[in-house]
Structure formats: C-alpha cells, structure tokens
Amino acid sequence: MICACEGTLACSTCHLIFEKHIYDKLEAITDEENDMLDLAYGLTDRSRLGCQVCLTKSMDKMTVQVPDAMADARQSIDVGKNS
Numbered sequence: 001m002i003c004a005c006e007g008t009l010a011c012s013t014c015h016l017i018f019e020k021h022i023y024d025k026l027e028a029i030t031d032e033e034n035d036m037l038d039l040a041y042g043l044t045d046r047s048r049l050g051c052q053v054c055l056t057k058s059m060d061k062m063t064v065q066v067p068d069a070m071a072d073a074r075q076s077i078d079v080g081k082n083s
Contacts, residue, residue, distance in 0.1 A: 004072055007051035009033060011072045012040040014050035017065040026053055042067035 002013040009032050018026070023046040029037075033052050037043055050064075 002070065002072070003051060005051075009036055009049070009052070012036045012049065013070055013072050015040040015042070015067055015070065016048055016050045016053070017042070017044050017067065018046045018048060018053075019063060020046060022059055022062045022064075023048070025056075025058060039071050040067070041069040041071050 004013045005011040015037065026048060029048065030052070033049050036049060037047055040047065
C-alpha cells in the first residue's frame, strides 16, 4: 500500500476492504472520502480509505483486504485515441 497523499484525502492509494463486522464499527464515511473511493479500483460496500480509519482495541486481530489494483487520483490518465 502506497499512501501517496499522506492522509490528505487527495488519492485513493490506501483503499482497504474491511470485514463486515469491523466495517460496521467504523465511524461514518465523509462525502470527501466517498468522492475519493469513487476513483478506487475494486470498490466494494465495505471499502474505506485506510488513512481515514481510526484503529481501536476492538479491531485487534482484524483482517483487511488490499485490492490487487490501485488508482492514484492525483494522476490523470489519458484514455484518448491518440495516447
């Protein structure tokens, strides 16, 4: 996991997928985080940005999934015919 923006909600490189019982304990997702997650690959209904999650003792021994692919929202991708 790269965490390219250092927690400033400017990329989606820390995209994680949480177990349901852990996801349900997390604080509510913000609109800003949702906007960044829209740019992440492999988005699920249990996706969060790792930089926005505060760990607690109740999450001890949790397992998270790191998606195989990563998108960095700070980088533009030219998908035109001439690229």
